[in-house]
Amino acid sequence: MSRFRLYPTPAQQASLLEQCKHARCVWNLALEQWSMWTRDKGPTPGYVEQARQLTEARGTFEWLRAGSQTVQQQALRDFDQAVRSFYSGTHRRPTWRKAGLHEGFRIVGSQATRIVTKNRRWAAALVPKVGWVRFRRSRAVPDAKSYRVTRDRSGRWHIAFAVVPEPVPAPDTGEIVGVDRGVAVSAALSTGELLVCPGLSNRAAERLKHLERRLARCCRGSNRRQRVKATIAKLYARAVDRRKDWVEKTSTELARRFDVIRVEDLRIAKMSRRPKPKPDPERPGGYVRNGRRAKAGLNRGMMANGWGELVRRLEQKAPGRVEKVNAAYTSQTCSICGHCAPANRESQAVFRCMACGHEVNADVNAAINIAAGRAVSARRETPARVSPKREPQLTTSA
Template structure:
């Protein structure tokens, strides 16, 4: 998706929210019909039958007829695709769309091509039932057959065109790079570069903590709580924008400079899962400490560094050139002699091999192992520990 910032006027924002409300109503109504299925009844209406019901509803209710038919039909299309994804096993069960959380709608067909370039920085799109709405041309607008208008929790409007850019061609130099992802250092390259994902500053973090404390003291549903939520959302959106911008720039540079990009095959979802409670066997109904607070801090550090987003964008931009390596023992293996031992890594940043004395940055050493593809055989390169009292065993002939 090629996303741009949309700048509607206050009157246009009211009209856009009304379109979002109608799209959300049609989607939830289709979900309610689908949820009413039981074994003793027939199949629930599909998209074609629901589209006929939508036509009858628009003829009966004026408030529904005042909205765009394209927006409402595409809401049915979105639900139909969500059901297909659920039965295919690629997505979870469709859920209800909520106000303030799911604000958006989609435009397709000839109406999606009504775009006019105003100058080198601005353009306008003709949204049905809304009019011409300006958006910022941060890059050339692509030629797309559909677009989606959304509003995030920070009250920012965006327009996203359904146009996937082509992958970045390989430079043809044959160079390979390894990328080691971490919390203190977001990404360490085998070339020796240490990259850090920008986040909120100390002043902004203090402001965020102050707003969260203020929200905890507000009455639920009050105007003060709503203002606090918007202020918190703006700070979190600022951190997300900085993280996405950093990921886009780093992934583009790596795709342009290297032919093969090797990363660790990490399962981020289980890594960021909260720890399970530990029941106390001596006291029924009580639980032992499970270091949940420390694990929560680690989870926030992993998510704040954009581990998954970086690999996702690399796979899109450098299609077919991203290789995933088993991450086992990459941080404990010497990149020079291949010796693998826990005492090799003295601290988070210092690596000193106990066998050959090689010293380097721990993250860079792991990135070199990933680039060389040594992670899979790292444990087998170290001879197993054998008791000195054991008699030597003769090798069996083939």
């Protein structure tokens, strides 16, 4: 997607929100029909039948007829595609769309090509039932057959054109790099570079904490609570923008510099799960401490460093050149002699091998092991660097 910032007028914002309401209503109605299926009933209506029902509904309800038919039909097509993706196993089950959280709609066909360039900085798109809405022309507008208009929680509008960019060409130098992802250091490269994902400044973080405390004291449904929530959403949006910008620049640089990019094969969804409660054997019905708050802080660190987003963008920009390596004990294995022991890693940043005395940054050492594709078994056995054709030798003491 090639996304641009949209700047509608107050009247256009009201019309855009009305279009979002129509698309959300049609989606939820289609989801309700699909959810009503049981084994003793027949198949639920498909897209063709739902499109016919939509035509009848537009003739009955004035508020639905006032909206764009393209927006409403495309919501049905999007839901039909979501169901197909769910049955094929590539996506999750379609869920309900909520007001304030899922605000957006899609325009396809000839109406999506009504784009004019005002000048070097501004362009405009003709949105059905809304009019010409201008957007910031931060780069060349691609030739797309569809676009999506969305509104985030902070109130910003965007227009995204559905265009798949060309992958980044490989440099053909034969260089291989390993990337170790962490919390204190977002990405450590096997070349020795330490990359940190920017977040909120200390002043903004303190303000966010103050606003969240104010939010806890606000009455639900009050105007004051809505204003505080909007201010909090703007701070979170700022952090998300910085993280996405860092991910885009870092992934592009890695795809341009190296032929092969090796990363850890991490299951981030499982790693970021909340710990299970621990029952207290001495008190029936009671529980003991399970480190839930500490794990929550670790999970926030994982999400704030964009672990999954970085690998996803690397795979899109450098298809076929990203390899995932088993991450077992790569942080405890010496990149020089291959000795593996928990005592090798003294702290989060210091690695000192107990066998050869090699000392280096712990994240860089893990990145070198990842670049070499090294991993050990669950028994923490260091793989022998000998020919596989050699006969087994007796173990000798040092």
